[in-house]
Amino acid sequence: MTCDPEKDPLGGYLRLRNERPDLFRNEGGPGAIDIVDPGQASVDAGALGLVYEDPYIRLLRDPVRFPDGRFGTYLRILGAADGPGCAILPVIQDRVLLLENYRHAVRAWTLEIPRGFGTDGLSAESNALKELDEELSAQVESITPIGAVHPDTGLSSQLVHLFFARLTATGPLEAAEGIRGTITLTPGELDSRIVDGTITDGFTLAALTQARLRRLI
Structure with missing residues (x-):
């Protein structure tokens, strides 16, 4: 249309x-x-x-x-696209990898997992692999669906599919999207960052919950 x-x-x-x-x-x-x-x-x-x-x-x-x-x-x-959106929890050497991403909406740097809008013609998994390639130049060992999340049921109709990905390596970052670096955390370090309010991104928290319930981390 x-x-x-x-x-x-x-x-x-x-x-x-x-x-x-x-x-x-x-x-x-x-x-x-x-x-x-x-x-x-x-x-x-x-x-x-x-x-x-x-x-x-x-x-x-x-x-x-x-x-x-x-x-x-x-x-x-x-x-705007008919394809499903995605968010991916990446793990490398048993540490969770998060992006340092500048988000215009909150006018601040955030720690969060890779994610992307839907892409017409792509499945949720194909879109997730595309985002990992674009944002992290990642080499993916495996990728597993871990449910989905509505990010804001009061305003948005979007259903975002969640994935858990094991990576073997990463490469150049997608700087044009406001990504200045990455950080890897153990599960314990991750919990501390959540408790102290450093990690507030809803997609990240939802994916972490799903991964823990499925005993992936």
Whole structure:
């Protein structure tokens, strides 16, 4: 689908509803927030629709009916690609490898695992291998799926697939993405960094939880 959200947010929204009805399903039942037809929302139709789109995300303002019967709007973010996103917990010589990554949203350096948006035409595992190659120039011995995580169910529809990867070596880093280095930690050192608040990235914490429950680390 191609459109200019700034010129025709409602038209782009209606086209997306027609092409991807799965994104607009209603669960029904008490307490559910239902998506309704734009004409039912008690707001200017110009405030509805596909309000922003780029190669990475789509920002929607849906017309909805709340559980108490009120009509209004609700914002949500969809991934622009149909392929699944991924986040990978890499281990090398029994130490967890984390990226020192500058994140614009928080305007700070973070310690986190590699991750990436979905890529059209790639499976979650293929996308994970691509991210390891791009960000770490990694040589991968094995890769194992370890579940998935919704990073923010209050705003984003994205389901990110988690992987555990054993690496034999790494190479040049992807500096253009704000990666200045890597750090490797033992499980005990990792726990200390989590407790003291040094590691706060949700993908990293989710992948670590899955890996521990599966006795991979």
